[in-house]
Amino acid sequence: MSLVIQKEVPSIIIITGxxxxxxxxxxxxxxxxxxxxxxxxxxxxxxxxxxxVDGMVASVVRPTYVERMGPYIGTLALYLVCAxxxxxxxxxxxxxxLSVTLSLGVITWVLIQRAAFKTNGVLGYFKGLFEPIPLLxxxxxxxxxxxxxxxxxxLFGNVLxxxxxxxxxxxxxxxxxxxxxxxLGLPFNVFGVVLAPVFHAYFDVFSGFIQMxxxxxxxxxxxxxxxxxx
Numbered sequence: 001m002s003l004v005i006q007k008e009v010p011s012i013i014i015i016t017g018x019x020x021x022x023x024x025x026x027x028x029x030x031x032x033x034x035x036x037x038x039x040x041x042x043x044x045x046x047x048x049x050x051x052x053v054d055g056m057v058a059s060v061v062r063p064t065y066v067e068r069m070g071p072y073i074g075t076l077a078l079y080l081v082c083a084x085x086x087x088x089x090x091x092x093x094x095x096x097x098l099s100v101t102l103s104l105g106v107i108t109w110v111l112i113q114r115a116a117f118k119t120n121g122v123l124g125y126f127k128g129l130f131e132p133i134p135l136l137x138x139x140x141x142x143x144x145x146x147x148x149x150x151x152x153x154x155l156f157g158n159v160l161x162x163x164x165x166x167x168x169x170x171x172x173x174x175x176x177x178x179x180x181x182x183x184l185g186l187p188f189n190v191f192g193v194v195l196a197p198v199f200h201a202y203f204d205v206f207s208g209f210i211q212m213x214x215x216x217x218x219x220x221x222x223x224x225x226x227x228x229x230x
Contacts, residue, residue: 084212108151
C-alpha cells in the first residue's frame with residue numbers, strides 16, 4: 001500500500017499556517033493598540049473585518065447570534081478568500097479538493113441542525129420530518145442533507161472549473177503563439193501575456209470573492225431559516 005499525497009495538501013498546510021500566524025500577529029497588535037488612537041494597518045483591517053461580519057450576521061440571522069456565529073463566519077470568509085485566490089500565486093487552491101469543501105459543508109450543516117434542535121426540541125425536530133404527511137418523510141430527510149451536498153459541491157465545482165478553464169486558455173495561447181510566432185516574429189507568447197490577466201481577474205479574483213460571499217451567505221440564511229421567528 002502506498003501513501004498518495006494529493007496536490008492540494010501543501011497549499012492547505014501553507015495557507016492554514018500563514019493565516020494562523022497572521023491572526024496571532026494581529027491579536028498581539030490589537031492588544032497593544034491604544035483604544036483612543038485611530039486604528040491603522042493590520043489593526044484597522046481586523047476591526048473592519050469584524051464589523052463587516054458582525055453587521056451581516058446581525059442583519060441576516062439576528063443580533064443575538066453575533067457572538068456565536070461571528071467568529072466562524074469571519075474565519076470562513078478569510079480562509080475562503082485566501083484559498084480561492086491562491087491560484088494567482090501558483091498554488092493549487094485548497095477548494096479544488098472536495099475533502100476541503102465537504103469539511104466546510106459539514107461544519108455548516110452541524111450549525112444548521114443545532115439551530116433546528118434548539119428551535120424545535122428533539123421531539124419537534126423528528127416530528128417535523130413526518131409533516132405535513134408521513135409519506136413525505138423521505139423527502140424531508142433528503143432535504144435536511146441537501147445543504148451539505150449543494151454547498152460543498154457548488155464551491156468545489158466552481159473553483160475547479162475555473163482552474164480547468166484557465167489551463168485550457170494557457171494551452172490555447174501556447175498553440176496560437178507556436179503557430180504565429182514565426183509568421184509575426186513574436187519574441188514571446190504575447191497571447192498569454194494579454195489574455196491571461198483578464199481571465200485571471202474573473203476566474204480567480206472576481207469568482208473567488210463571489211464564491212466566498214455565496215458560501216457565507218447561504219450558511220447564515222440556512223441557520224436563520226431554522227431559528228424561526230424570534
